[in-house]
Amino acid sequence: MKVEQIYTGCLAEAAYYIESNGEAAIIDPLRETQPYIDRAARNGATIKYILETHFHADFVSGHQELAAKTGATIVFGPTATPGYDAHVAQDGEVLKLGNVTIKVLHTPGHTMESATYLLQDENGKDHAIFTGDTLFIGDVGRPDLVQKLKAEITPELLAGLLYDSLRQKIMPLADDIIIYPGHGAGSACGKHMSKETTDTLRNQKTFNYALRTDMTRDEFIKEVTTGLVAPPQYFPYNVLMNVQGGMPDIEEVIKRGTMPLPPAEFQLVWDHEEALVIDTRRKEAYANSFIPGSIFIGLDDNFAPWVGTLVSNLRQPILLVADEDRVEEAVVRLSRVGYDNSIGYLKGGICAWKEAGYRTDSVEEVSPDVFASLYRVDKQINLLDVRRESEYRTQHLEGAVSFPLDFINQHMSELDKSKEYYLHCAGGYRSLITASILQSRGYNRIVNIKDGFKGLVGTGLPLTAFEEQRSML
Structure with a gap:
């Protein structure tokens, strides 16, 4: 038996390759399918199953193209309604793969059709679970994404189902079972994901807040529905693409x-x-x-x-x-x-x-030290902190205004084109995106602070936790 995690850092997404006795299964494949085909070919294996843990919101799956190229069967959990040929498994259904078996566990909560795949080795021993967005390392999947498509399926409803799924289907499993989640830190599909991308169930029962044995259902619902920011706007569109299929x-x-x-x-x-x-x-x-x-x-x-x-x-x-x-x-x-x-x-x-004679432009930038000198002279300087609101609330420069890049399109009109604004994020990437968008929209007095908050902390400027924001105008 071979199990391989195929992790894509820029999406914080994990796909999986499972192989036994010449047969392979791919779990949650990305759009480009050739690497999976090549991996199986190198091992002389045939891809038999493409297992989808749910209809993904944060990426477009390569399941249809991979099935067309290999003849593999696409498998979804119970209640899924794909717009193309696929096998919708029953709860508890067992799939044979070479000398091992994969058991389908219906674990609704992140979405209604969410499934966890339980891998049992050649001796029938429970070896690992592939949890998709049901259970992460240090967190669980957010329960508010389906509402964008079906208003009647509330976050509270899904959070309650997730509580039941975790306690009825996952927590009773052996403590030494390996957890292979669908995402790691950086994904917008959860709140507190660890940088680790695999762990044992024993450790997660100890360290994951959502698996506390003394946690009531109401406490769980409150915990997982509190502090959720709006998901990226493309999530519902990706869900529809994955449900309907037909991508080029x-x-x-x-x-x-x-x-x-x-x-x-x-x-x-x-x-x-x-x-x-x-x-x-x-x-x-x-x-x-x-x-x-x-x-x-x-x-x-x-x-x-x-x-x-x-x-x-x-x-x-x-x-x-x-x-x-x-x-x-x-x-x-x-x-x-x-x-x-x-x-x-x-x-x-x-x-x-x-x-060819075409014009170019540039972004004005200053070092953290230069900005610190300007700030000490004029504490009313217009400083925009473009990090996420949660980062701002944790710690920020005194006088900085929270202006998250995530919601720039909703709040850009709050800025005054006649004023000068200094921008920073954590390390300089997001603030430069912000500067480029603002300059493309006619905000020409924009200055980016290189190295971001990381550099500003070293200047000795005063820091504070959350405070009421001052006006940007």
Whole structure:
């Protein structure tokens, strides 16, 4: 028996490869399917099952394409209603895979159809559970995502079901069983996920707040429904894509998205298609020189989730400015969250753009030390903290205004274009995204603080916990 976790850090997502005696199962595959096919081929195995723990909200699954290429059976938990051929398993149903078995446990709570897959080894001993978004390391799945699609399924209803699922289906299992979750820290599918991506049930019973044996159902419901921020806007759209199916083949998406466009053609396509230009280069390169009107979302961080959070239309035509050896990576990562309409990239990059006589712009930046000197002279300086509200509440600079990047589209009009604003996040990535968006919308007095809060803490400026925000106007 072979079990392999395939972890994708930029999405904080875990897929799984299980193999026994020439047969393999893939759990929660990403959009690009060839790596799973190649892995099975190297081992001389046939992919028999594609097991989906639920209809995912944070990424588009590759289950349909993988099934079409391999003949494998797609399996969902009870109550699932996919719009394509799949096996909807019964609670307790056993699937045979080589010399091992996989038992389907219906564990509603994150979603109604959520399933946990119990792997039993060659001797019939319970070995591991693949919990999807039902149970994470240090947390459980949030119960508020389904309501975006079905208002009658409330977070409180799902939280109660999740309590029952954990205590009736998972906690009675052997303490030495291994937990393989669907996500790790950084995912928006939970609140307090650990950086660890696997653990034993024994440890989670000790350290995971949601598995406390003395926790009542009402206490659990209150705990898991408190402090939830609005999910990224693309989540409901990804759910529908995963339910309905019919996505284009990833190869076609890549072919269209990696079309090289010389500067004049790039400009022509930009105008004609009303495209969004996303610059994916390193943040230092973007700040130094960028195409006016483009926005920065760099590949060296949580690229796809931030695109999904900020770009409301999944069908928006997208043009890329990227290092040529990373264009395909950008297109693939966009497709993972349902953005299939990449239509090309700037051939030759910014150098070719300049050589063709087109204008560039830059982002004004200061070091934390320089900002500290300015702040000590003028404590009324307009400072926007673009981290998440929870980060701001934990600790922030005195006088800073919370202006989370997550909700920039809702709150941008609260800013005054005649005023100067200094921006910071935790390390400089999110604040540069914010600066690029504001500058593209005509806010021209924007200054980014390099190294973010991490750098500002070292300057000795006064820090505080949550306080009433002062007006940005």
